């Protein structure tokens with residue numbers, strides 16, 4: 070599956086993952102939760118696996134239940150009970166609150182639980198029920214979230230309102246699906262790169278889905294120049310080793326292979342959808358839902374009339390033994406600041422190149438392998454620009470370019486142009502040589 074393939078050898082690969090593990094551990098320790106929230110799965114505590122299992126067993130015996138967070142609406146947490154296999158049963162829902170003790174601590178994270186989190190909850194005995202056993206104020210049974218398990222993976226950003234907090238958007242996912250649309254709105258590659266960095270950091274496989282390819286056929290929207298730039302961009306990612314699927318979610322019959330490929334990639338997994346607003350995340354997701362299968366052959370448009378607009382992250386059950394977390398489109402995506410070594414490991418195409426300095430930031434240092442590779446066109450300017458933007462903490466915001474540091478962009482653009490001119494010059498010289506050769510041949514023929 071698509072993850073960077075540019076490891077030089079196994080040692081390097083191991084090195085990379087060790088670093089990532091270290092960073093993950095550090096990040097864990099600054100979470101807003103206290104250690105005892107994690108009693109169940111906490112590897113830092115002196116507990117053996119058996120002791121932890123026993124502990125869970127006894128908690129469950131005392132009325133605690135295993136659940137998976139499927140939607141969070143402010144303080145209302147929707148939980149699906151988990152079956153023995155650890156899979157959420159989305160028809161078995163509870164409406165929970167979080168135990169009060171979790172609110173009394175300093176915030177480091179926006180929410181105590183997020184969609185995808187695995188938790189232990191207990192039925193809320195303070196709730197009044199009617200004679201049929203239904204809660205008086207809602208049609209869902211009520212509970213209280215008591216413990217949360219450690220996350221195996223997450224995608225997060227800086228909280229736009231409180232930059233010192235972390236906003237975890239997706240937890241415990243097996244595959245990140247970065248959705249963008251080729252047009253309306255155009256692909257924000259800077260955003261794609263930021264999601265890719267997160268996926269690399271968490272070591273989660275990732276697939277880039279480019280939706281609305283039907284619009285590429287519209288010549289008034291996509292002229293020749295646009296198409297060329299678009300194709301070149303896609304090639305950059307494919308060359309790095311990322312899987313890029315081009316699809317038309319609105320008329321899936323136009324891209325049947327892409328639909329098939331996605332169904333295969335999603336099968337049996339918890340898939341997290343990420344991307345900008347309006348790119349068609351829900352539309353792509355709906356291709357994997359049972360209702361869609363029934364309607365697709367007649368008139369796919371009908372289905373969209375009843376389409377829900379995503380306002381909260383929610384976990385949905387798909388028809389291929391998979392689950393998906395759909396996220397509402399986000400408008401800004403700032404990821405935490407990482408040091409150059411960590412960040413450049415998240416750009417797999419940088420990994421093969423060695424620099425003079427071990428701690429090279431690939432920015433101003435002499436004898437930088439990455440910059441040399443850039444000049445030799447082995448690394449793309451676009452990705453390098455993203456790298457510098459993220460390194461320098463430049464923000465990605467709706468309506469702005471990939472990054473906002475004008476002088477840096479001007480400098481890169483000048484170098485990019487210089488390289489292009491040199492290449493063009495080379496081609497021209499080849500052409501001139503070719504022309505001369507033809508002239509010579511012509512002359513000879515004339516003779």
Ligand SMILES: Nc1nc2c(ncn2[C@@H]2O[C@H](COP(=O)(O)OP(=O)(O)OP(=O)(O)O)[C@@H](O)[C@H]2O)c(=O)[nH]1
Nearest residue numbers: 281317318319346347348349350351352379397398
């Ligand atoms: N032309 C074209 N339009 C599409 C395609 N897929 C989706 N759309 C349209 O794009 C718009 C947005 O689609 P959604 O699926 O709601 O996008 P989303 O990413 O879930 O949006 P948010 O819920 O705001 O995050 C809708 O009007 C869709 O009909 C496609 O393949 N081609």
Ligand SMILES: [Zn+2]
Nearest residue numbers: 424429431437
């Ligand atoms: Zn370097």
